Amino acid sequence: MDKREAIIFTAARLIHEQGYNKVGIKSILDELSIPKGSFYHYFKSKEDLGLSIIDIYIDDTKGCIESVSNDIKGLKDFFGLFFKRLEEMQLKKGCPVGNLILELSDENESFRTRLMVWYEMLFRWIEDVLTKESIDNAEKKAKALVAAFEGTMMLSKLDKDNVHFEIFNEITFCSIIEN
Numbered sequence: 746m747d748k749r750e751a752i753i754f755t756a757a758r759l760i761h762e763q764g765y766n767k768v769g770i771k772s773i774l775d776e777l778s779i780p781k782g783s784f785y786h787y788f789k790s791k792e793d794l795g796l797s798i799i800d801i802y803i804d805d806t807k808g809c810i811e812s813v814s815n816d817i818k819g820l821k822d823f824f825g826l827f828f829k830r831l832e833e834m835q836l837k838k839g840c841p842v843g844n845l846i847l848e849l850s851d852e853n854e855s856f857r858t859r860l861m862v863w864y865e866m867l868f869r870w871i872e873d874v875l876t877k878e879s880i881d882n883a884e885k886k887a888k889a890l891v892a893a894f895e896g897t898m899m900l901s902k903l904d905k906d907n908v909h910f911e912i913f914n915e916i917t918f919c920s921i922i923e924n
Contacts, residue, residue: 748777748779748783748787749787751777751779752773752774752777752779752783752784752787752788752794753794753797753798753801754801755773755776755777756768756773756794756798757798757801757802757841759772759773759776760795760798760841760845761838761841761844762838764844764848765795765845765848765849766848769791770784770791770794773794792853792855792856795845795849795856796855796856796859798845799842799845799856799859799860799862799863800859802841802842802845802863803859803862803863803866806842806863806866806867807866809823809826809827810823810866810867810870812826813826815873815874815877816874816877816878817874817878817922819874820871820874820890820918821914821918824894824913824914824918825914827840827894827898828897828898828901828907828910828913831898831901831902831907832907832910835905836901836902836905836906836907837902837905838902839898839899839901839902840895840898840899842860842863843895843898843899845860846860846864846895864891867891868887868888868891869887871887871890871891872884872886872887875887875922878922879924880922880924881924886921886922889921890918890921890922893913893917893918893921894913897909897910897912897913897917
């Protein structure tokens with residue numbers, strides 16, 4: 746991993762743990778033991794770093810999409826990947842993209858626009874699967890699934906209970922895609 750990647754991944758971890766506004770460039774660089782000049786060699790600003798972090802999450806989500814089948818089972822498998830990640834983190838931290846949406850979408854138009862790229866990619870993929878599976882109202886149902894997924898991640902983080910994953914899989918998912 747080169748220095749630029751190390752900065753991005755360290756910052757992503759710290760921001761996921763503490764939030765974008767609580768993590769300063771100094772704390773990222775201190776953890777990596779690299780000088781401030783190195784940061785500005787790779788990034789124009791903290792905002793530039795933040796946009797790079799969002800790009801990492803876009804690429805990660807794209808990779809998860811590509812790892813599952815393009816059918817209803819693949820949709821469930823996709824959501825399961827993220828539920829498993831949250832369980833591995835002991836239901837702490839939540840969805841990194843969801844956290845950034847909550848924290849940054851009203852603060853900075855550049856962040857909102859880039860986060861919309863993530864949302865559009867995920868929503869369009871789900872819509873395509875639902876359309877292929879002949880599910881009525883695929884567009885609205887795809888949006889509902891993304892919203893339900895993010896809500897499930899948030900509530901699981903809030904009350905430290907993975908029962909929300911079971912509810913999503915057994916009730917919410919089926920209720921939304923039902924024709």
